[in-house]
Amino acid sequence: MNIRPTPKTDREILVEYVQPYSFQQLLDHLRPRTTPGVELVEGNTYCRITVQAGNPRVLQIQDAHDGRHLKVTVTSQSNDNLIGDLERLRCLFAVDEDPSFAVAHLSRDPLIGPLVAERPWVRVPRCWDPFETSIRIIIGQQISVAAATTISGRIADQLGKHVPTGSGLNRIFPSPEVLADADLTDMGLTERRKTTIRYFSRAVADGVIDLRSSLDLGDMEEQWCALPGIGPWTARVAAMRVFGHDDAMPSSDLGVLRSVNRLAKHELDAKQLENQSRIWKPFRSWAAQHLWQPPEVSRMSR
Numbered sequence: 001m002n003i004r005p006t007p008k009t010d011r012e013i014l015v016e017y018v019q020p021y022s023f024q025q026l027l028d029h030l031r032p033r034t035t036p037g038v039e040l041v042e043g044n045t046y047c048r049i050t051v052q053a054g055n056p057r058v059l060q061i062q063d064a065h066d067g068r069h070l071k072v073t074v075t076s077q078s079n080d081n082l083i084g085d086l087e088r089l090r091c092l093f094a095v096d097e098d099p100s101f102a103v104a105h106l107s108r109d110p111l112i113g114p115l116v117a118e119r120p121w122v123r124v125p126r127c128w129d130p131f132e133t134s135i136r137i138i139i140g141q142q143i144s145v146a147a148a149t150t151i152s153g154r155i156a157d158q159l160g161k162h163v164p165t166g167s168g169l170n171r172i173f174p175s176p177e178v179l180a181d182a183d184l185t186d187m188g189l190t191e192r193r194k195t196t197i198r199y200f201s202r203a204v205a206d207g208v209i210d211l212r213s214s215l216d217l218g219d220m221e222e223q224w225c226a227l228p229g230i231g232p233w234t235a236r237v238a239a240m241r242v243f244g245h246d247d248a249m250p251s252s253d254l255g256v257l258r259s260v261n262r263l264a265k266h267e268l269d270a271k272q273l274e275n276q277s278r279i280w281k282p283f284r285s286w287a288a289q290h291l292w293q294p295p296e297v298s299r300m301s302r
Contacts, residue, residue, distance in 0.1 A: 011079070014069040015086065017095035020121035023063040023070060025293065026093055029125045032145050035136070036153035037160070037171035039128075048128065049169040052080040056163045059085060061093070070095065091244075092128045099123050102246070102286035109279055111263055116290050124289045130211035130242045131204055132173040137237050138196055138230070139189070151188045155179075158187070176205040196229030203227060217245050240285040249277045249284035259291035 031041040039048040057076030064071040127133035140148040160171040179201035224235040239248035252270040280287040
């Protein structure tokens, strides 16, 4: 692909969201997780590089501060169609999802109900690119968010496509075909994690795993867990972020367990949380997001 540099030609677009909505909540989730060179959160702006018909463009997404819209600024050398990028934006920032159904159900639970009722605008962040997000989730198994961000940045830098934009965003995350056969030495990955990434990437490249499929949660988890190095935590977080499932509960997640135990004022283990979470069906993904969410999160961008 012949990728041409990007001069400064800007367009602005407004993207409407379903209220109540907190762009700040989603930014706070993304801020420590953005892949260097591919995306970043700077202040109250999410930035990302994409390529359309060989033309790179940089998208900057902000709260329009009108209570109804996000503002998207597109810098590109052409007026190529933005439909694909806007669809991905709508998915990542969950602008079309209505949290009121989850709030109505979860707020009746005496354990997490007060938390949910206090923050009805909390929603589940989804993804921009299903494969990229899947790899990021796999990398993040049993390591810190900061370490996973560093490793994903190395993979993008060493194996991704270089895109000349004149900005700090200059990488497109590598494709499944590239990662399936990649040398992952010196990325900071364990041998087991390298194997998982290669097997997973090959399964996606060969169509064994379809990241656009509408498999139900049980079938999706079974399919993913058949691959080496993937267990229920990985499958369920991917179900939330990549497939948009509303009822995935990563019951072994330490952050979720800590929050539940703080609210319950006694210690629950993963199995007990799995049992406890049945009352939250069919909105366990939303329950998990509320439990992950720091208590000091604010609704509006500052």
